[in-house]
Every structure is written in structure tokens, then in C-alpha cells.
Amino acid sequence: MQRDVSALQPRWLTRGLASAGGAAMFVAPLLALVLIWAIAVPLFDINPRVFPSVAAVAGAAMESIRDGSLIEHIGASLLRVGLGTLIGIVTAVPLGIAMGVSPAVSTFLTPLFRFFSVLAGIAWIPIATLWFGYGFGAIIFVIFNAVFFVVAYNTLLGVSTIPLTLRNAAASLGAGRWALLTEVLLPGALPNIVTGIRTGLGFAWRGLIAAEMIATNVGLGYMLFVARDFYRTEVIILGMIVIGAIWLLIDRLLLVPLERSTIERWGMVRRA
Amino acid sequence: MKTLELRNLAKTYFDPYAGSHVTAVHDVSLDVQQGDFVSVVGPSGCGKTTILNMVAGFIPHSGGEILLNGKAISGPGPERGVVFQSFALFPWKTVLDNVGFGPKMRGVPKAERDRIAHEYLELAGLSHAANRYPNELSGGMQQRVGVVRALANNPEVLLMDEPFASVDAQTRMTLQEELTRIWQERRPTVIFITHDVAEAVFLANRVVVLSKGRVLDEVEVALPRPRVWDDLIEDETFKRLSAHVLHMVRSA
Numbered sequence: 001m002q003r004d005v006s007a008l009q010p011r012w013l014t015r016g017l018a019s020a021g022g023a024a025m026f027v028a029p030l031l032a033l034v035l036i037w038a039i040a041v042p043l044f045d046i047n048p049r050v051f052p053s054v055a056a057v058a059g060a061a062m063e064s065i066r067d068g069s070l071i072e073h074i075g076a077s078l079l080r081v082g083l084g085t086l087i088g089i090v091t092a093v094p095l096g097i098a099m100g101v102s103p104a105v106s107t108f109l110t111p112l113f114r115f116f117s118v119l120a121g122i123a124w125i126p127i128a129t130l131w132f133g134y135g136f137g138a139i140i141f142v143i144f145n146a147v148f149f150v151v152a153y154n155t156l157l158g159v160s161t162i163p164l165t166l167r168n169a170a171a172s173l174g175a176g177r178w179a180l181l182t183e184v185l186l187p188g189a190l191p192n193i194v195t196g197i198r199t200g201l202g203f204a205w206r207g208l209i210a211a212e213m214i215a216t217n218v219g220l221g222y223m224l225f226v227a228r229d230f231y232r233t234e235v236i237i238l239g240m241i242v243i244g245a246i247w248l249l250i251d252r253l254l255l256v257p258l259e260r261s262t263i264e265r266w267g268m269v270r271r272a
Numbered sequence: 273m274k275t276l277e278l279r280n281l282a283k284t285y286f287d288p289y290a291g292s293h294v295t296a297v298h299d300v301s302l303d304v305q306q307g308d309f310v311s312v313v314g315p316s317g318c319g320k321t322t323i324l325n326m327v328a329g330f331i332p333h334s335g336g337e338i339l340l341n342g343k344a345i346s347g348p349g350p351e352r353g354v355v356f357q358s359f360a361l362f363p364w365k366t367v368l369d370n371v372g373f374g375p376k377m378r379g380v381p382k383a384e385r386d387r388i389a390h391e392y393l394e395l396a397g398l399s400h401a402a403n404r405y406p407n408e409l410s411g412g413m414q415q416r417v418g419v420v421r422a423l424a425n426n427p428e429v430l431l432m433d434e435p436f437a438s439v440d441a442q443t444r445m446t447l448q449e450e451l452t453r454i455w456q457e458r459r460p461t462v463i464f465i466t467h468d469v470a471e472a473v474f475l476a477n478r479v480v481v482l483s484k485g486r487v488l489d490e491v492e493v494a495l496p497r498p499r500v501w502d503d504l505i506e507d508e509t510f511k512r513l514s515a516h517v518l519h520m521v522r523s524a
Contacts, residue, residue, distance in 0.1 A: 168330050169360040173425055174350030174377035183373070187364040266363045267407025 052234035057241070060234040069223075074242065076219040080136070081208050084143025085201060092148045093193060096155025097185050106160050113153035120200070121146035121207030125214060134215045142211045146203035154196025158189030191263045198255050205247050275341060275461045276304040276327070276429050282335030283322050283485075296322045298485040299336070304429065307459040311472035314482035315521060320465045323482075324433050327463070328354050340428060350374060353427030357434045359414045361406040367393065367417050368402040374425025392420040395454060412443035419451065429461040436471070445501050448474055452499050469518045473510060474499060481520045488520055 038054045040046070048056060064070035099105050124145050125138070132138040162185065170184045212221025220239055227235035283297040297319040304310050312320050326333040329348040338345045340352065348354075353374075361370050368389050369376075375385035393399050396416040406414055415435055422430055436444045452475060455462060466472050472479045473493055481488040493513055495504065504510040 163358070163360070165356050165358050165360040166362065168328070168348065169354065169356060169362075170373070171330075171348035172328055172350070172352060172354040173374040173421070175373075176377075179377055184362070187362070190364070262364070266405055 048233060049231050050233070052237055056234035057238050060232070060238045064235070064238070070238075070242070073218060073220050073223045073239075074246070076216075077208060077212065077221070078246075080139050080212075080219065081143055081201075081204055084140045084208075085147050085197075085204055087140070088144045088147025088200065088204070089151055089197060091144075092151035092196075093155050093186075096152040096193075097159050097181065097189065099152075100156040100159025100189065101185065103160065106156050109156070110153070113149055113156065116149040117153050120149050121203040122210045125207070125211050128211070129215050136216070138215045139208065139211045139219075142207045143204040146207045147197070147200035150200035150203060151193065151196040154192040154199070155189050158192025159185050161192070162188035194255070194259050194263065198251070201250065201255070202247070205243075205250075209243055274303050275306045275308075276302075276463070277339040277342075278302040278323070278327070278336065279339065280336035281323065281326065281333055281338065283319070283326060283331075284334045296485055297326075297333075300482075300485070300487055301336075302480060302487065304461060304463060306461055309455055309462045309464065309475060309477045310480060311464045311466060311476035311478070312480045312482055313466055313469055313472040313517065313521060314488075316467060318482045319485040320467075320482050321433055324354075324431050324463065324465050327429075328352055328431050350377065350425050351428040353422030353425055353430045355415070355418050355422050355430065355432040355435045357437050359406070359411075359418045361414055361417055361421070363406050366403050366405060367398065367409070370406065370417055371421045371424050373421065378425075388424055392424040393417075395423075395457070396420045396450065410443075411439045412447060415439060415447060416450070419454070423454070423458065423460060427460070429463065432462060432464045434466055435464075437466070437468075444471075449498075449500055451475060452497060456497055469521055470514050473514045473517060474501070474504060479513075479517055481517060483521075491517055 034054065041051060041053045052060075061070070099109055121142060124142050128138040128141045128145075132141055166184055166188065167180065170180055175183060208219075209221040209224070212219035213225040216222055220243055224236050224239040227233075227239065278300055281297055281300040281302075282295070284293050284295045286292075287294045300319075300323060302310075312323065314320050322331070325331045327338055327345070329345055329352065345352070362373070365373065368386060371392055372380075372385040372389035375388050380388070390399065390402065393402055396419065398413065398416055398420070401409060401413060401417075406417065409417070418435065419432075436447050439447065448471060455475075464472070464475055473491075473495075476493050479491045479493060481491065491513060495507070495510060495513075
């Protein structure tokens, strides 16, 4: 006979255990990779110039935390990605909605936005440095660019898929243009907007690292690139781990909860 | 007192597939008195939904006039409430906020529109669902919300477009009985579009039979209220009226 465990436990405990279990399932493969790494480097006697040991990377982490350089690089990168993303979202959402309202305009612009969505981010770095010089401006432009087209396109898509009857319902209940925008179009397009932000932030994060290698003297991308000149593979690997970890944290602590608290509650997308 | 008047209403549109102009509504004239309940019944393609969409202001009419209290309508407006076949509830709003949407658009403060919404939810027996989202409700419950959402806005006329067509047969009967009860309590002016003859007769004071974009006939339904299916299903007058309307619809 199957025992109903949930009846014996308080709800918060069941839920806490479930999310702790989920986190463990997520971390386990990453830990396995570290374990293989820890065994493989001494086993095959790999040259530190080719690939560092776990201990060397841990040492580099300690050192860069102690002298404050890691925090400085992370801070610079996060500031850039935050600012560029913010500008991107603030400009893309209104534009996407304005275009999505008219079927003719949205049909006309869709290929254009798909084209620029593909180009978004890294491909713009050379021309951005020509326009803005090496530094803050060029990097912000690259991030803005990565976010803008993807979010605008997804917003446009979201607005154009809102059923006409919902707009009609709002109008027949007395909604004017402004209310239609804030009460119907914006929330109706939100699932797509969130998807756009998730994708755009992914592009932006990669674009940021690439741009920082070329166009600045602080940030995670810069940290990686400079370490290469000194054959400091342990710093390169540390930087790569930090880049990946920060992205996972942003995604799981910021974007996934945003999706859960709104869209899934409304039943507008099903959890996979 | 006349609330709604349709004068020689017509709708012609261009059909890109046929490559020609199609007339969906030919020449429809109809008077609806304040507090009346009128069903419009006809086979699919007879133009009944087109008429409703024109009265709601969702599509323009190409001929004739639509007068509400003597004034020509233009575009959608809160004085004409609509109940949709697809419910058209806002998925991102709770049941309470869906029902309070019309008052919100009128600028009614939050506390007052919540009170209005609660009052109408009670009318539909939905008080327990106030804080739930539409996707958490059954189809029948969703359409109850759709009906009271339109009523909570106090429209001059309530336009219902096959509202019960997408719920199961048992739920439909319950919803029909509830609608007649709510109508008796509140006396809204109702135009009810349906292809279901029994439904049209059960609900209305008057049944308008539509065919090929024209009014074929109008039938008075002098059945006593409150109306419940268990009584009417055996009722001779109900059977005779239904058969009469059915013959007209089928021969049309």
C-alpha cells in the first residue's frame, strides 16, 4: 500500500523539500563535472597552461576575492548589463505594442525584426566601437541592441495574438485607448514580453562578455581576456564559471519566478 | 418605451475568396422595448451574429440605422453590454476584477466597485470564486462571470451572442434558468442570439426568426415566469411554439 507522505507533513515542509530536491537535481550534474575535472587533471598530468587544476582555480578565486578585483569585475559587468537591458526594455515594449496594434504594420515589420533579432548582440560590436569609441557607450549599445530587437519582436507577437474578442469586450465595457493599453494589451502580451526578456538577456550577457574583451579595461570579459596574455588558465576558467553561474542565478532567481507569479497563475502558458 | 431600434439595417462586405460582394444582412427592422427579452434565432449564416456585432459597434453597418434611445450609435460603448460565446474573460484578472472592470472604466473607486462586483457575483451564485482566475473555473462558471460582468456595468441593452453554445447540455439548462431568474430580478433589456430553437423560446418574450439576412417572422412567447425546464418540457404551449419556430427555421 502506498503511503500518503503529504498528509503527514505540513505544506511548507513538503514544498521546501520539493524545491530543495529540485535544487539538488540541478546542482548534482554540475558537481559531477567538477569531480571529473578534479580526478582528470592529476590523473593525466595536464599542463596548467592547457587546463588548470581545481585547486588552482579555487586559489585564484580566493585571491581575486581578497584583493577585491573579482567583485569589481562582476560589479562593472552587472551594471552594464542592467543599464543596457533596462534601456532596451523601456524602449522596446511601447514600440512593440504600438506596432502590434495594427496588423498591417506588424506584418510589414515582422521580417525586419526577425532579421535584427538574429544579428542582436555580438555582430554589432565592431560598428559600435566605431560609433561610440572603446568603452562604456559601445558596450551599453551592444547590450541595448541585444535586448531591444528581441523584446520588441516578442511584444509585437504578443499583442497581435491577443484575441480580438478580448479587445472588443474591453471596448464594450467602456475602455478607452489608454485603458485598452494598460488593461488588455500590456498584460495580454506579458507572456511574450517575459520570453523576449529571457532570450534578450541571454543574448545581452554573451554580447557583454564579448564586448568587454575588446572595448574596455574592467569587467568579466576583460578579466578573461587579460588572463590569456599571462597564460593564467585558472583565472580564465574562474571567469567562465562566474559568467555561467551569474547567468543561472539571474535566470532562476529573477526571470523564472517572474514567469511563475504571473503568467502561470493566469493559465496562459503551461509549465513544461 | 423603445430602447433599441434597427431601421432597414444592412451589411454588405467584400469576400476575397468569392471575389465579390456578399450581403449578410439585407433589410432588418426591429424594435426592442425597455426591459424586453428578445431572442433572435436562425440557421448558421442567417446574419444573426453580424447583426449583433453591428449593434455592439464592433463592425460598421453598410445601410440603415441603429438607434439607442433615439440616438445613432457609433463604435462600441458601455451602454451596450456584450456576452460572448467564447466568454472573453480577462485571464490576468481575478473573477472579482473581471466583474468590476466596467465600473473601473467609469471611474468608480476601488472599494465601491468591489462592492458592486460582490453583489453581482452573489446574484450568479459565484461569491466563493471571487478571488480565483478564469482558467481555474469550469466553462459554465466562466460564462456566469461573463453575464454578470456585462450586467455590473448597467447597460441599456444586453447583447448575448450564443453565450451558452459552448457549455455542456445540463449546464446549459441551468444557465438558461438562471438567466431567466436574473432577468426577472433586474429587468435588463436583452437581445439573445442563438441557433437553438428551444433555448430561444424558453428565454424570450418574443422570438425573431431570421433567414438569409431577413426577418422571417416574430413570435410572441406568452409563457408564465419563472420558467423552469422540468415544467416547460411537458408544457403544450411551449411545445407548440417551439414546433412552430422550428418549422420556420428549417423551411427557411
